Amino acid sequence: MGYVGHGSVPCPVEFVIKLNGGALVELSVMLSILSKGMLLSVEIFVLTLLFSIPLGFVVTFGRMSKNFIIRNLVKIYISIMRGTPLMLQLMVVYFGPNLIFGIKISNEYRFTAVIIGFVINYAAYFAEIYRSGIESIPVGQYEAAKVLGYNKFQTFMKIILPQVIKRILPAVTNEVITLIKDTSLAYVISIPEMFSQAKALASSQNTLVPYAIAGVFYYIFNYIVAYIMEWIENKFSYYKIS
Amino acid sequence: MNILEIKNLKKSFDTEVIKDISLTVEEGKVVGIIGPSGSGKSTLLRCATMLETIDSGEIIYMNEHAVRTNPDGKAVYASPKELRRIQRYFGLVFQNFNLFPHYSVIKNITDPLITVQKKSKNEAMEIGRRLLEKMGLSDKEHAYPCQLSGGQQQRVSIARALALNPKILFFDEPTSALDPELTGEILKVIRDLAQEHMTMVIVTHEMSFARDVADHIIFMDGGVIVEQGNPEDVINNPKNERTKAFLNRFER
């Protein structure tokens, strides 16, 4: 697993060509190359969720802030994140520092850029889901908590948040599933994740087998994630929200 | 001893909804508030329970000012610390219960005790079980609100309010969200509380209930108290034309 910890990340096409020098490789070699891509895809997926799920809350609070400036800045940020292609955003994050500020970008930055790009994009989407969830909680819940003497923090953490989580889980599941497929967009800045590896192999080997393997991989990945999300949703099914 | 005093309360939204209302509630007394829709009954309770901020006037619980009014006519609330203490004097039962759906029946009652009043879990459970028994809901301890009838939910919400041991309990149309056959069980619970001399302010459309349970009836219309007095007088022999017109719409 050469790419863990933001190590040097070679360009996938070079990588494959160097490896086989134009000759055909066996299926086992193909699988080993693809599995490295898989790991990278999973890594992008996990790191993106790890950072964007909490960051989404920060963005939501900004979006719902009473402060006019904060609220509107966050609104603009969200609308850009949702209104432009993720692929373009990844390119801006990767090439931007060089093009705009003339900073020399190192090869290590490639992976960091992918994670930053995915995190700020997904945080914006999660934020809007969280906001719709928070706004759907009846005002009576806040009022009951207030009259009972809960302070604002206790009200949010104990009364509101658990209900918000239940309400937003289906929408979050959708985003998470979309993210699996979106990880393949990392290829635009030459991250050798699953799909770019498959593409490189397919062209150098003149076969569609890598694509088939990639398809199976994405399907299984989705299946596992959907299973986990369903399990979490079931954990919240012990009560109904009126 | 006056548990609650309200003096010259005024509250506007777009228009003035409460126009100079004063009332006092003595310890152990039950005050019934009646009046047509939109007359400001809920707003009055919401101001008294600090869910709305008032424009001017005074609200005093147990001789402690929650709000007073400056000479220039602006309402000034007590400090957050004082308000937290004053908050403990009252409880509110909502028309639509507002139970916490993700908490079991017992947790709805015990969680405020533990979180807000910092009671031990054992002590809270003891209080919770005693109140559930009183409400005839001992077998529902571990049920969730969605598994209960409206009447049962309302009894849980009354238990939840009582658990915090308030000096005064407000009810805003506690039976209006219930099917007619379920209102009886809630009215009985409130009657029992009145027998135990719980101090209460009850907004209701149940005229015969108000007459039976209240020591004092207030008839509100258009944001003012139009008529008040003992239940027999106000409900059986109203003096004011508006009171008469309002009561005529109810079968007595």
Ligand SMILES: Nc1ncnc2c1ncn2[C@@H]1O[C@H](COP(=O)(O)OP(=O)(O)OP(=O)(O)O)[C@@H](O)[C@H]1O
């Ligand atoms: N948050 C609010 N914003 C604006 N207007 C409000 C608000 N709350 C209440 N009002 C208005 O204040 C007036 C009094 O409303 P309130 O709910 O106190 O009446 P009510 O006597 O409780 O009526 P009902 O018997 O229908 O419950 C109404 O005209 C209502 O439209």
Ligand SMILES: [Mg+2]
């Ligand atoms: Mg009302």
